[in-house]
Amino acid sequence: MANNAQKLDFAMSGFPEFTPEVRALEQAWLAKLARVFESYGYANIETPSVETVATLASKGEDVDKEIYALTRLAAEAGSTPKFALHYDLTVPTARYVAKHYSNLTFPFKRYQMQRAWRGERPQEGRFREFTQCDIDVIDSETVSHAFDAEMLEMAVVALTALDVGPVKFQVSNRRIMDGLASSLGLADATRLARILDKVDKLSGEQLAERLSTELALDTRAIDTCIAFCKVYGNADAISNGLDALKLDADAIGEGRDQLCTLLDRVEATRPENYIIDGDLSISRGFDYYTGVVYEARFIDFPDYPSICAGGRYENLVSSFMRRKLPGVGISIGLTRIFTKLLKEGLVTPGRKSPTQVLVANEEEGAGDTAHALAAQIRALGVNVEVLPDVARLDKQLKYANDKGIPFVWLTRDGTAFLKDMSNGTQSEIDLDSFAKRFAES
Amino acid sequence: MANNAQKLDFAMSGFPEFTPEVRALEQAWLAKLARVFESYGYANIETPSVETVATLASKGEDVDKEIYALTRLAAEAGSTPKFALHYDLTVPTARYVAKHYSNLTFPFKRYQMQRAWRGERPQEGRFREFTQCDIDVIDSETVSHAFDAEMLEMAVVALTALDVGPVKFQVSNRRIMDGLASSLGLADATRLARILDKVDKLSGEQLAERLSTELALDTRAIDTCIAFCKVYGNADAISNGLDALKLDADAIGEGRDQLCTLLDRVEATRPENYIIDGDLSISRGFDYYTGVVYEARFIDFPDYPSICAGGRYENLVSSFMRRKLPGVGISIGLTRIFTKLLKEGLVTPGRKSPTQVLVANEEEGAGDTAHALAAQIRALGVNVEVLPDVARLDKQLKYANDKGIPFVWLTRDGTAFLKDMSNGTQSEIDLDSFAKRFAES
Structure with a gap:
């Protein structure tokens, strides 16, 4: 993990948003998590941001008062909200399983990486809108206890893939x-x-x-x-x-x-820098847990809220249908982990732009030539752009430099050169040799 | 496009959600769109689901009354909402550019694939929650008219990549x-x-x-x-x-x-099955457009609402900061397109599960052996799972079949076999030969 402290930026208190280079890193994290979850055979689903108030009510202590309800801005005063934003992904999944029961194959193994909302007072690690990455398995009648271990193993593999540093898991059983x-x-x-x-x-x-x-x-x-x-x-x-x-x-x-x-x-x-301990003080606030419960924290930031949590629930789906469909799951608090490591300078943002090659556009009236060349390079599978208006080369090089674009394609007296922005060298290039070079990289 | 009609499923009216195999297709679409947008050098951003009511208000005709405001479920009656869910991605992006101005490089080229919310009466093609995929370029002082064309070109390339069938673009200028x-x-x-x-x-x-x-x-x-x-x-x-x-x-x-x-x-x-016409009747409902305006529809479903729309705006960012930052953008109505083609049976859902190999777990007490083997196969980069409890092989084969898992790894008298579920054949296998076969596939 590199040391590269970032100033966090919040559009509104408790609603984090990131500049493109930070978002690029968040996207890379999401892709890594998806890779881990799919490697264990978990399928992705998404549920609406919204559930009925009836679905969300009474599943956990202290949550009701944090639920954001939806009302039309133009609605008459005093109308009772019917919909509210989900505060976790477990309750929506239970409702999802009940709803789609006949179209699912059990054990149903799913992962879900979505936002959730809680009307909390914003403070370090506590957000009003945040992304959670959940894995759950739900089965008919019983869920094997082997899945209690699989959840923990997958969470460890996932956090290790993200390189979040030393983590302590505390495990108990309701x-x-x-x-x-x-x-x-x-x-x-x-x-x-x-x-x-x-x-x-x-x-x-x-x-x-x-x-x-x-x-x-x-x-x-x-x-x-x-x-x-x-x-x-x-x-x-x-x-x-x-x-x-x-x-x-x-x-x-x-x-x-x-x-x-x-x-x-x-x-x-267990990886060397992880602790996985039984700890009977852990019981998790949600009432729906009935077996194993998990909670994880940064070892280096012991006062920071838990970064991962979950457990086994026997009766969550049965509150939506007359069937016993117990489950076990774990949730990775992506936003909570990501913002902390960003603030501590322990992660390195990605690039400002996905562009790999900027085609310089220098000759008056040559815009179409530059665009045509860009199209040929793009057809090779390369991310390429052209500044639409002719400008001095130094201005275009500055743009490439500011956006972290690694290569600039420029033409001098009819000869094409590829300029490597990392060291300033340039070498003669044509489409064929570029295609070969790109395929090998 | 295959003919494979799907019954649409709605958790709540106007809030679509999909079974895993349909979500797999939606994810593939999102990946294709991201690929196209990045190939033109557009960087991904996300903004909060929420903006202040002040930000959202008065940007478009007829939208105010459809905006969902947030109130705490436990809030006192009559309290004025401060936050509301965004109804498009253009206004949040304008606010984003103003907020992050000093950290962005211009022209700022971004794509954004997020949900938006409108409190509409649900009907075909009109949802209360839906995913939009937007591309916009915002620049200082002026945005080159070459970007008016780039937006249209990218929208055409993107819709072509999704294979949505014949499309008619109507273009005008405010x-x-x-x-x-x-x-x-x-x-x-x-x-x-x-x-x-x-x-x-x-x-x-x-x-x-x-x-x-x-x-x-x-x-x-x-x-x-x-x-x-x-x-x-x-x-x-x-x-x-x-x-x-x-x-x-x-x-x-x-x-x-x-x-x-x-x-x-x-x-x-222009692709052969596309029409791109000037049409002066097109003016788009949003007041913020000041130049080119675009709108696209399915040629085969002319009464269905527009599937793609956008235009040029000169003054949207300047309502958040004292700078002239004009932009031009286009929005692809992913949910609207996806649900229509699904309903018409013109797209084929993906697989129910990402699992590539199911390791059969047949011998009492052999669970750990099966899990250890699965871990070895997973380390090759393969998505693999084990049913945690020992069950008869036919039950495990049925599970693989129901979830569309292509291969089952089973052991007979100490010899391992790989069963190809597509044709029922099985052949002797070991880790080395499997690794070789997988690397070549």
Whole structure:
């Protein structure tokens, strides 16, 4: 990763946009991610930016108030919005699978790289409009736990392909949380998970206070919860940590086994600069997770929000159709990763222009000759342009230089030369020798 | 173009979405368009989906009422929206150029392939969310008229690359309309253009009525306007048609010359199944056009809305900054074209899955062997997948068949075979011979 700090530019607060050379890099990233996802057999889909408010409502805590609803600018005041912008890609995919059920083959493996919107207060790493790159597999009745590992493996391969630097994955399993809740005599694990999800944001006292007032837990139970959140490490560490808590073995057994099997399995493919740990403090804010949950952060920027997250969900599609279609997926926060590395100067923007050859246009009345020559070069598969109006050569060379165009084709006394802008040398050229040279490059 | 009629599927009325095999085709189209645009040296940009309401307002007739504004779902009633979804890509680009002025090199040549939103009543060819593919060039002070021709040439090359069938381009120039207005003693050509833009939708009587009541034109002037709208054809036909109207020669001269030069220039590159005609009835609804205007339709579906449109604008960027930055551009209505050809069965969807090889997973406990083999095949650059749970071979072959996966790798008594799903034959294989075969394909 090169050091090349970029000033970020925002059209409107929370709505990032990039100059062409930065966009060129973002496009290269999207192409790399697509390559990785397709290499595992995932097909691309897109869903509308919009879902009905009914579809989006009540899938996650704290999200409703961030949803952007659509109203016609000219609509009468007080009309109830019917449509809203999606805040993630998981809920739209669940709706998509229900809708297209009879035309899909299961297991349905898809990737989706689209924008999502949240009406958050913009701050570092939090945007109102951002691009997510999601992979999910959804199957009929059951989804193999091998996919829990495949998701993690693909996320690691994808982030490695983007060369984002050292990353720490934290993995847990909601069933262990369910086991904790039932061990403590709580009927509803969701409320417990929501509170423990705040373990990084609350002090120990604040956490204890909430567990006491909201769930009526006694001091011993609260201590267990706090100790639970501190269990992390490899499969052995998770097993030993859970044993020490002396929870109901039947209640936590399945979740623990799934987590430990997964951790053992992915350890073999872990890159050197990655950490993949079990961490029971991870529960993810979305209520729809029912099994494994993942979260990843930059090791070098530990306070930066998570850059990758996901998990297993059993009942998301079934809220749209009467079928059991469980799934597991992971989401890469492209905009969040990209803007951070850009700001830190850890990535190098691409070129300002895709043009490979500028055909110089110097002779009065020769515009058509230059355009005809450009057309011949373009027919070879080369990106080529002509400045439409005759200008002095130095002005045209400056244009090529400013846009990072590598070659200029110019004519002197009837002889054509190709000028290499990287070193200023020029050599005689004709279409045939250029075609040969281009084919070899 | 194959005949393969598809049932269109809409998640919500006016918000199209596609199954994976149709999306695969849409992606191939986007890649082809990007290829054409980059071959002329145009760089990709994206802008946020959202602009401020102030930016979007008052750029075109009849658009304000179709703009979707954003409000938080939980916002208090009656709060004024600050942001709205863009209804085209031209206005956002003008704002983009003003914002990033000092970081861009001019002439700034960009392409943009993004969604846009209009709160229209959904009907054939009219969507609430759709993808447009725009090319524009914006320059300082003046934009060469050679770009008027380049836009048209690129649109023709792009539509030809998509193999959309016969297309008719209609080209006019707003300056001729200005000349008509001043010849008739009207101070404001915009109102005249807006009325004449409806020439296809109104009867001759209705048109005459509006010209009479709204612009106070007399019968002779009205007849001139109606005759004006009937002028069409090649450069000679336009010239002769305008001469017959006996308008103020000074007022119409510049626009006529620009149009005739353009028509002569593009005639040389016109494909056989395309018509490129001057047509003075074309004025485009957007008020910001000031020179050439383009519009294209399917010849085979003459009542279907325009599939491509654009023109030259002098003052769009200057509404965001105190500089003269005129531009010219053209927009390809991807969703409109794609959904029509799909509905008519004139395009063939792609594959349901990008997978090239399914590694069969048959032996109990052999899952890891199959995954390890898949990883080796994937490392060759092949898209490969494994069904995670052991299943009978016929079930796995059915999966490959249903998803259109061309090859299945299976093992019999320690010997590997590659089964060609297109003809059912299988042949002995090993990694080396597969790598060789794949590299040659």
